[in-house]
Amino acid sequence: MLKKHRDLAATFGQHTERQFVATLTKGTGSPALRNGYYASAVTQFFRALRDGPTDLSIYSYLLLLLGGPMIFNPARQLRHVFHSAGNE
Numbered sequence: 001m002l003k004k005h006r007d008l009a010a011t012f013g014q015h016t017e018r019q020f021v022a023t024l025t026k027g028t029g030s031p032a033l034r035n036g037y038y039a040s041a042v043t044q045f046f047r048a049l050r051d052g053p054t055d056l057s058i059y060s061y062l063l064l065l066l067g068g069p070m071i072f073n074p075a076r077q078l079r080h081v082f083h084s085a086g087n088e
Contacts, residue, residue, distance in 0.1 A: 022052025029061065033072065041065060 009020035029044030042065050049058050064072050 018051045019055075022048045022050075022055055022058070025051065026055070026058055026061070033061065033065065034076075036069065038065060038068060 006017060006020065010017040025044055025048040029041045029048060032038075032044060033041035041061075045058055045061050045065065048055070049062070052058065064075055
């Protein structure tokens with residue numbers, strides 16, 4: 001997807017292209033984190049940070065990664081509780 005659409009994003013300017021790359025890179029880091037591939041997730045989120053330093057969600061993911069599974073798993077459970085409570 002990156003190869004296919006990067007040129008199109010570049011036509012809208014360098015900032016848009018970098019945001020596009022950062023969003024896709026972050027999108028590959030999230031599943032890696034959810035599935036326990038912490039080293040891969042760290043790599044992907046640092047790449048996303050390089051291309052999109054203004055995306056604050058990248059920083060929150062990196063903070064979760066610093067704690068590893070001992071922090072991520074309880075945070076994930078809390079997120080599930082809050083989302084399910086909001087749907088009631």
